[in-house]
Amino acid sequence: MTVRIGVVTFPGSLDDRDAQRAIRVAGAEPVALWHGSHDLEGVDALVLPGGFSYGDYLRAGAIAALSPIMAEVKDAAAAGMPVLGICNGFQMLVEAHLLPGGLIRNDNQHFVRRDQRLIVENADTAWTSGFTAGQEIIIPLKNADGGYIANDETLDRIEGEGQVAFRYLGVNPNGSLRDIAGITNERGNVVGLMPHPEHAVEAGFGPNTPAAMRSGVDGLNFFTSAIAAVARAAA
Numbered sequence: 001m002t003v004r005i006g007v008v009t010f011p012g013s014l015d016d017r018d019a020q021r022a023i024r025v026a027g028a029e030p031v032a033l034w035h036g037s038h039d040l041e042g043v044d045a046l047v048l049p050g051g052f053s054y055g056d057y058l059r060a061g062a063i064a065a066l067s068p069i070m071a072e073v074k075d076a077a078a079a080g081m082p083v084l085g086i087c088n089g090f091q092m093l094v095e096a097h098l099l100p101g102g103l104i105r106n107d108n109q110h111f112v113r114r115d116q117r118l119i120v121e122n123a124d125t126a127w128t129s130g131f132t133a134g135q136e137i138i139i140p141l142k143n144a145d146g147g148y149i150a151n152d153e154t155l156d157r158i159e160g161e162g163q164v165a166f167r168y169l170g171v172n173p174n175g176s177l178r179d180i181a182g183i184t185n186e187r188g189n190v191v192g193l194m195p196h197p198e199h200a201v202e203a204g205f206g207p208n209t210p211a212a213m214r215s216g217v218d219g220l221n222f223f224t225s226a227i228a229a230v231a232r233a234a235a
Helices: 016-026 069-078 088-095 152-160 220-234
Strands: 004-009 029-034 045-048 083-086 102-104 112-120 136-143 147-149 164-168 180-184 190-193
Touching: 004 016, 004 220, 016 029, 016 220, 045 069, 045 088, 045 220, 069 083, 083 088, 088 102, 088 190, 112 180, 147 180, 164 190
Parallel strands: 004 029, 004 045, 045 083, 083 190
Antiparallel strands: 102 147, 112 136, 112 164, 164 180, 180 190
């Protein structure tokens, strides 16, 4: 079967085409979706891409979370469809209450761009099954509002229930509490993270690694994991 993964474009999206390309490189069919539509066009999975939707007015992702298509995204997530929110997409997921917590301005008050080391905490989600727990990966990071926050009760709960998907390793670039770089919902089909896996899918164009410059392809596993998850669900 050909897995079809939708990428939703919002006003101010920057990385929607990159996400579409990553999906294609992974072996699935990317489907361009518009934020003002109520039609998911029969896709098998969804990506909310990075960028600065609506100029990040109010709070990053807050207005986009109210876009018409988000009603369908919520219904699809509740039905078990794999949904990935990348950077601004992660911000949308927390604003839409599909993931707990929130994201605020980086504690250093600067936009950060770096090849970021992460540790995989949860390898049992629809978007991380291609990894192993404890694996170290390198994924590009670029954000201004990437500080993950939640109250202590929520932090303790997501820690205890295995909902922390990724942590920053070596450097915490934005002041995220408990070094959290990405989380998942309880079911494991919705994942949000600040780093950009779509920028690490092809050798020669990815992040620098100890092996060679621009050789990093750790981001590819996100998309192949989702393809495998859809195939398992259809079997």
